[in-house]
Amino acid sequence: MNIGASTLASTDLEKFxxxxxxxxxxxxxxxxxxxNHDLDFDLLNSYDFTYSVxxxxxxxxxxxxxxxxxxxxxxxxxxxxxxxxxLGARNVVIHPGKVSFLGQPYEDxxxxxxVDSFKEIHYYSSGTGVMPLIENMPLIPGFMYxxxxxxxxxxxxxxxxxxxDIGHAYTAGFSENEMYFPRIKHIHLHDNNGDDDSHLPLGxxxxxxxxxxxxxxEKNYKGTYIIEANNPESLKISLEYLKNNNFx
Numbered sequence: 014m015n016i017g018a019s020t021l022a023s024t025d026l027e028k029f030x031x032x033x034x035x036x037x038x039x040x041x042x043x044x045x046x047x048x049n050h051d052l053d054f055d056l057l058n059s060y061d062f063t064y065s066v067x068x069x070x071x072x073x074x075x076x077x078x079x080x081x082x083x084x085x086x087x088x089x090x091x092x093x094x095x096x097x098x099x100l101g102a103r104n105v106v107i108h109p110g111k112v113s114f115l116g117q118p119y120e121d122x123x124x125x126x127x128v129d130s131f132k133e134i135h136y137y138s139s140g141t142g143v144m145p146l147i148e149n150m151p152l153i154p155g156f157m158y159x160x161x162x163x164x165x166x167x168x169x170x171x172x173x174x175x176x177x178d179i180g181h182a183y184t185a186g187f188s189e190n191e192m193y194f195p196r197i198k199h200i201h202l203h204d205n206n207g208d209d210d211s212h213l214p215l216g217x218x219x220x221x222x223x224x225x226x227x228x229x230x231e232k233n234y235k236g237t238y239i240i241e242a243n244n245p246e247s248l249k250i251s252l253e254y255l256k257n258n259n260f261x
Contacts, residue, residue: 014261015237016252019067019201020044021212022242026053030060032245036252039063042106042239045093046070052096065104065199065239068093075134076110076127076157078119083126086110090134090145098141104199104237105145106176107134109157109164127157128167135173146174146199151181151210159185165194174198179225180205180212180241189224193232200229202251203241212243214250226260 017040023029026049033041041062043052046069057064069089077083090107097105110130112123134145149164150156158164161175161182168175175194178201182192204218205211215222242248255261 014255015040015235016255016261017041017063017065017237017239018248019239019241020049021067022244022248024048027056029245030056030062032248033062034060036249040065040237040239042067043102044070045089045096052100054099057100063237064097064100064102065106065237066093066097066100066102067106068108070108073108074110075107075130076123078113078116078123078126083110083130087130087133091137094134094138094141094143094145097143103142103144104176105138105143106199106201107145107147109147109150111155112157113155124157128171131167131171131173135171144174144198146176148176148201149178149181149185151178151184152186153184153210161185161187161194165196168196176201178241179203179220179222180210180218183207183218183220184210189221190228192225193228193234197229197234197236199236200234200238201241202238212241212247214242214247215240215254217250222254223258 019042042065044067073086075086093105138145149161150159152159175196176199177197180203204213206219240251
């Protein structure tokens with residue numbers, strides 16, 4: 014089982030990387046948002062981790078009805094692809110856009126813009142060795158692609174792939190025995206109680222994670238699992254859960 018950690022757990026990048034060394038992790042996902050939007054390549058290359066990159070989370074909307082906002086958001090995705098290529102990272106995680114309150118009457122058009130944005134970033138990444146991976150979203154008003162079946166179908170049509178977020182799927186009403194989709198290439202791992210995207214340590218929510226992990230193993234998933242913890246202690250608790258249940 015390939016286990017890594019997201020820098021979502023800490024704002025002090027160097028301290029967190031040292032912590033991941035102490036935890037004997039091989040994989041780290043770099044969240045390109047404040048205060049770590051501009052990556053320190055000298056620092057990152059001084060470690061032996063295999064990296065993935067999570068494109069920015071803050072102030073982004075790749076399907077905005079305001080063209081300048083969409084274009085700025087798309088440039089952030091392209092910069093993330095470039096940074097990943099420079100690091101030798103194979104995967105860039107991408108959130109789909111949002112439907113604002115006043116944009117609700119235009120939701121179908123916004124989904125069309127979103128698909129165009131997927132196509133654009135797919136084309137941009139060609140030949141870089143970097144794979145853009147679209148993430149399913151939690152059930153939060155305005156968030157797109159909470160319906161993972163719709164996301165899987167869209168990505169299948171585009172010959173693109175998915176970052177599957179187990180916690181997000183649970184908030185959207187997917188049961189544990191439904192948590193496999195053919196377009197999955199990368200996984201985010203955290204827990205919750207179904208009512209909030211709380212990113213609890215593994216085993217502290219109500220998701221039957223053992224059932225999900227057994228299902229993914231049965232389906233021969235061989236990619237990386239990135240623990241998205243809120244803090245370093247939650248990361249440690251999550252790793253202990255995996256060890257205690259013989260997953261690592």
